[in-house]
Amino acid sequence: MPILILALVLAAAGVALLLLDKRQRTNQLDGTTPVESLESPEPPTADEAQEAETFEQHEEGLASAENAVEQEPASVEKDQVATEAAIAEQQQEAPERKNEHLLRARDLVPGSLRRERKAWGERHQFEYTKQDDYLADEWMRGAAALGAAPKDIVAGFVHGHEMLLMDLGGINVMAMRTGAASDIVVDFRRIGFAEEHFSEDLIKVDDVEGFEMFATDAGVGKRLIDERLEVALEQVPEEVTAAWMESEWVLAQTTKHARGAQWDAMLAPLAKLADCARVLPPRSAAMQVLRVAELDPSREIPEPPQPEPTGPTLVPDHEEIQRPHIQRPEEPVELPSRTRSETLGEVDHSALGADEVDAIADGRERPLLDKAQARMRRDLNGRSTIFGDEEANE
Helix, strand or coil: CHHHHHHHHHHHHHHHHHHHHHHHHHHHHHCCCCHHHHHCCCCCCHHHHHHHHHHHHHHHHHHHHHHHHHHCHHHHHHHHHHHHHHHHHHHHHHHHHHHHHHHHHHHHCCCHHHHHHHHHHHHCCCEEEEECHHHCCCCCCHHHCCCCCCEEEEEEEECCEEEEEEEECCEEEEEEECCCCCCCCEEEEECCCCCCCCCCCCEEEEEECCEEEEECCHHHHHHHCCHHHHHHHHHCCCCEEEEEEECCEEEEEECCCCCHHHHHHHHHHHHHHHHHHHHCCCCCCCCCCCCHHHCCCCCCCCCCCCCCCCCCCCCCCCCCCCCCCCCCCCCCCCCCCCCCCCCCCCCCCCCCCCCCCCCCCCCCCCCCCCCCCCCCCCCCCCCCCHHHHHHHHC
């Protein structure tokens, strides 16, 4: 009901305004004026006098401005030059804005990043695979914190390191293998980019080349900072928002606008970070698993030696040894002894040295000369001369 009353009041006011406007237009067309105004003109009010004074001041200001323009033409020319320069800058910025809009529109096209990644791998003669099940459990930090499996993987070798470029949970990630696993995790985050997934075990170490450096061990992280690390972080493109060292890998994630040029620029600094990661403490031997089934065939590996027991041990009961039955004679047997002489059996007495066996040579036989063989004859009738050396010297 109140709304209806308000509508009626507004309608009446509108009709009154229309009638008043019509009446004013009719008076203007007829050229008539009210008689009262002609007979007794009213004096101007204070508001009308103030408006007249303001109008006069405005006219004086315009006149002074015209005089200033006539007197100072150089300032006008300067303003025109500045205006033309601003217009030229706007015309130059227009193509850049247009290209930026085109890049953003390209990013919105489904599958554009996947096709760009595949084409980049073909230019570098790298291998492309849709997915790899072995990489599902390799990483747990950064973009892999949500447990997303990598897909659209480009694999190759760059600067002596195995390189992977992949899609990890909708984020473009490049990884390089360091060659040595470590239990220490080092995380680099670009200042100004908020990280969604932050691990509670990370401790801030320092700010290095526009990155906040975190590590699971602050002492190890401080020892990692050197000239190589600073140069590598300085060369990282601006599209890289975070990088981290995990296990035997160094990974870096980028924005959605990163393409082939930025990926090429990431290869060298990421390889330097992989070299820097070799100073991290190696993983303990207890955590390493030797996969013998994946190695080349070889001889059988013996079982490792068992540790000797240090405490008391239980001795098992021995089985009874079966011994043969021995039947001993009733009278003991007399054994020979050296304390007494004893002759056993019959022995014939014979002269000492008189043996029935003939001698091998009796000196009667002479060897027959064989004239077919060369032989040197020696004269053995003479005396030996080796014993007369002293007499000859005297």
